[in-house]
Amino acid sequence: MVKRAVVNRRKCAYCGACVAVCNLFATELIETFLEINENCNGCGICVEVCPMGALSIMEV
Numbered sequence: 001m002v003k004r005a006v007v008n009r010r011k012c013a014y015c016g017a018c019v020a021v022c023n024l025f026a027t028e029l030i031e032t033f034l035e036i037n038e039n040c041n042g043c044g045i046c047v048e049v050c051p052m053g054a055l056s057i058m059e060v
Contacts, residue, residue: 001059003042007034011054018046018055 005018005026012034018027026040034054047055 003057004040004060005036005042005044005046005055006058006060007036008054008056009034011052013052013054015051017049017051021045021049 014029014032014034016029018034019029022045024039024041024043026037027046028035028037042057044057047057
């Protein structure tokens with residue numbers, strides 16, 4: 001199992017803060033949909049910057 005960021009779509013405000021800090025290009029905003037792709041290594045920087053608390057790191 002690998003660790004990856006997971007988004008709670010009910011909490012996400014689609015602000016783009018996670019996209020701005022991800023140097024692996026693992027997060028993408030597509031209109032009103034946040035996608036976490038296979039580039040995610042579970043570093044957690046996106047979780048730290050999310051103002052809505054919509055992201056968490058989980059084993060998938």
